[in-house]
Structures are given as structure tokens and as C-alpha cells.
Amino acid sequence: MRTNSADGSAFKSPIRTTLLASLVALASVAGSAQQTEEFDQRRQLLEAPPIPMPRGIEYSDAESRDPEMRRIVRYDPETGRASIEEGSQLPPEGNLFAPPYVPGVSAVPDRDDPEHAEAELDGLRGGTPPTPLSNATTYPWVSIVKLVMRFGNFFYNCSGFVFGEFQVVTAGHCIYNHDPNDDGSTADAAWADEVWIYPAQGDVALPAWNGGLAHSSDQPYGPSKMVFMRSYTGWTVSQNLDYDFGSITLDRRIGTYTGWMGMEATVASALNFSGYPTETPYVPSGTPLQYFGFDSGNVNGSTSFRIGLDAFIYGGHSGGPSWRFSSPNRWVEGVHSTSNRVGAAEDTRLNQTNIDNVIAWAQDDENVRPPFARPELVEYTHASGQKAISKTLVGRGEPIVVDYNNYNAGFANTGTITNRFFFSTNGIISDLDTLADTSLDAGLSPNTFRTASEAMTVPPLTAGTYYVGWISSSAVPEYSGDATCTNDPCSNVAILPTPVTVENCDADGYEDDDSSGQANLLGASTQSRSLCETGDEDWAFFNLAESSQVILQTDGPAGDTRMWLRNAGLSQIEFDDDGGPGLFSLIDRFCGVDPLPAGLYYVQIDEFGDNNIVQNYDLDLDVVACSLIEIFSDGFESGDLSAWDASVP
Incomplete structure (x- = not known):
């Protein structure tokens, strides 16, 4: 089978992707050189361009059956050496398969489904072009992974799918590339130096992906790391697209969490497909999402080594699966290899x-190389609403509460977890930011998560906008190679969904007191206070044991306050705006005129207009029992009554 593209060229001949046109421009980041370097590394991983399409060579089926093509190449990144072993004989094609595994579900292979089952799409209808999937944490999407590969100084992305507890299948050109610098020469052909594997990457937890923020895509299971790779000499030596096939051995048993689809050697008439494309303009620049698709009858032919698809597959889809849905199971039949981006693509066939x-x-x-069980702390992003901050407009020193979470995506207990909370000016949460608080939590078992709350105060910061986040460290060393680590042991970095505005104002020592339930006791001593952010109110209360004269007053260098006096039921007794000095407030109740009877009272104060800061003001309460005024009225002038200012009973 050789299906041609619209311009008449065989679509095995890929369209060259220019690296410069695909690279995402790195944002200019304020801050230290260390933060900038860390940000650049994260951007390279999060927004790596698609690997250039392979410039493979077309071989006939007879040529591809040559035993020299089928020899298996094994690559060990620790030694940097590749070894070659003899390949197996080509068996006859048949209805042969490897069963799927769904965690918690007994997946029984069903080989007798009706033909129309081939047109099912897991309850979703993709169509053309492919559809983005924000939440990839359900099966089978969770078993489809994003790959980020480093070839020297070049970072690229591909796709793959889990098969086995710690193996991923992908395209050969994703792990052994004949032209990683995309200059048209194969002189730099090489195995990938590093490969990161991200199962189920999506965009559920906030902040939503915005094309720029460093922590803005979900990686529900964190990154797994490549420890071993395999392909065929047909690909690594001969560039034969019939052997554009490879496997990656991981450093952890992530397949026990994600499950995997089955594999079969037959070819259906219609296949689902998915992966993580990043090629513009077909998908938004830097998108973190998986894109899936399906069309009835989209398989246009096959050989012993290839499957032709009428499908819109883009750069970055490479290595992703094409599968048949036969409820309740899925069967992978091909691995994305090449595409002309406009509806014609080919997979490497999963022959027997x-x-x-x-x-x-x-x-x-x-x-030979079973993984060692370690913990892996990551942010819990399987569902939204797992993190929050109590306020987003604050003054320095103001109390806030942060709701945070930890998820152990690893395979051993974390031991004690240390959480450090930071304020950052640029969204890169790191040790170089301003530390606000530290908490210690008990260890987490594998595949468990916790949400918790931590009370803290806003650090003494320059007024401005800040991102608030946390770095969590486990007492037990985590897996190595986590690109978001900022200390040892490895750390998880998370950021809250909404930036915080810190005003040029120092919160007073009575905060939080924005409601009657948070009111502080008001006594005979002057209270020094401030009104900072919009919506800030100061509440206080006092008790009278008997009918009394009461004078309430605010005063300060500058500001405009309003004041309410309320009873125990919060009904207004009296209000004043500018009765005190300048634009400050005064409420007075005199014996013989309008004294306050015994009881509980509340004082509510805000800034007139609720749009300016009152940097500091004094709140005073003078109380004299009316019975005392009657006893001593002959011996004191009215101005002397202040000598009897009383503390609240």
C-alpha cells in the first residue's frame, strides 16, 4: 500500500518541520539568573516543540523482511552503549493479541464483537480535526503519555502509550533520531540522552494553562524517567519507516496506576487515535493537552508493517496509539509515525x-532491571478545588489561610512531609522567593493524597502582585530526574490559582476582624489600627455592666472613617461619618441624655468609599458608669470625667 497526499507525494515522505518555526519563545522573566535558568528548563520541558518528522526511506515488504532489519537494538543510557541482538522470525499474521489491563477491572478479551463495535469511540466523538481533552485521568486516556526527549541541547516532545507495569511503546524516531538538530544531515544521529514520561497530562486544576505560567499544566502522576530503550536496526541503521518503532523502560511501575490497552496484530476498518501534539498552527502554541480523533472507515489500507489512516495527526502525536474499541476493551493496532498534517497519516503496525x-x-x-520503589510527591490534579487562599487582596502582616494538597504518586511511603510556602513575583516558586511559613505533615502511603490548611501571615513585602505556592519535600528520597525539583530531597512545586495583591499597608495586630464573629475586645487602652485593602473592616466589642456614658472615637494622621455602633443582635444603634477630628468618626452617648444600658455592643469601622488605605488610626473607648457620675457630679467638672475611663467588665 502506498497512499499519496494531495500533492502527489507518498505520505511516507514527511513534511520537514523547521525547528525555529516550532520553538516556543521563552518569556522574559524578572528575577535572579538562577530563577531564570530554572524557568527556562521548565519551559523546555512543558513546551518542547514536536520532534521533526522522520526522513525515512521507503522499502518494499520483501526488503523489510530481511533479518538484518529485524535485529533488536538495546540502549543503556548509563553506559551510553548500544548492543544488537538477533531478531525473531516473522510469524504469520493472524488474530493474535496481548490483553489489556485496567486497574480494578477484570478486562476479559472479547474476540467476537460485532463489526459495528469498531466505530465506537469510548463514549466521545472526535471528528476532524482532533479534539482536545482537558481531563485525561480516566481510562484509556490515562494510559496515553506525553514524552519529552533531550538530544544534547535540543528538547522535543512525542507521545506514547503504556504497556506493562513499567514500559511505554512509542515511535522509533522519538527515541533514536537521525537528525535531532533538524539541519538535513544525519551526522548527529543519536539516542535520546534523557526522556521524561508524563501520563495523563491535562488541564483540570487551576491555574488553567495560559501559554506562559511555569506551573500551569497538570501532571497527575508526575514525571517518570527513562532507564533503558529498544528499537530495531531497520530503524537505527537503515531508516526504514517500517521499523519506526521503539520501547522505553521506566524507573517506576506507573502502569499499575494507569493500566494499559491491549495490542492486536489485526487491522480494523476504523481506529481511534490520540497523543500530545504541539505543532502550530494546528494546535495552540505550547498546549499541554491530549488530542483525540476518530472517523468511521478512517483506515484506508495496510501492509505487514504499516497502516494508512485518513486522519489529522500533527507533530507531537508521533508515538501515540491507534486503537480499536471493542467494549469493554481497547486494542492498539498502530503507532503514529508520519503525517502530512492535512488528513493523510501512517502508523507503524503492531504486527505479531x-x-x-x-x-x-x-x-x-x-x-534484569526491576524498578526500585520510591515516593513521588506531586500536586493532586485529578480533580479541581484542591487548593485555595482565603484572601487575594491583603496588607503586610495580615493573616491568611492556604488550602494545599499533596499526592504520593510513587510506590513507597514519603516519611514526614515538609511544606514551605512562598510568595513569588514571577510565578516561579523556588527557594529564592520570600518564605511565609513552614508546616510538617505525616507521611503519605503510595497512591494516596491529603488536603490540609495552613494559617500564616503575609510577609513584609513591597506592594505588588504575588503568586503564592508551596514546595513539598519528603523525608524519604524520591525518584531522581524530576525537573521541578529545587532541593534535595526532591520537591513538589505547586502554585495557587489566583495571584495575591499586597497593598502598601501594614495590617494591624487585630486582624482578622472583618466581621462580628471575629471582633476583638475593646478596652480602656487605645488600639492602633489600620484599614488596608478594599473590603477591610475593623470590628470590636465591649460589655457594659450597667447604664453608662460611652464615647467612641477614631483619630489619626490622615484618613476618612465611618463608624457604626450595634447591639448584641447587630442592629444599628448609631452611625457617624465625620463627627471626630478631621474626617474621622465620633459617637457619644451621655448619661441623662442617651446613655447605653447594660449589655453587649459591637463597633464596626470602615474607610469611607472603601477605596483608600487608612495606614494607621487610633480607636478609643471611654466608659463611665452613670451611677458614678451621679455620686461625684458635685466634685468634678465635666472635663474631669475622663479620669473614670473604665476597662470593659
């Missing part, structure tokens, strides 16, 4: 040789 080898490779990994 590939299936047999993947199964054998998984067993070899289990025998």
Missing part, C-alpha cells in the same frame, strides 16, 4: 513480531 517483542522486553526488564 512487535507484539511478541514488547512482551519479551517487558519480561526481560522485570528480570
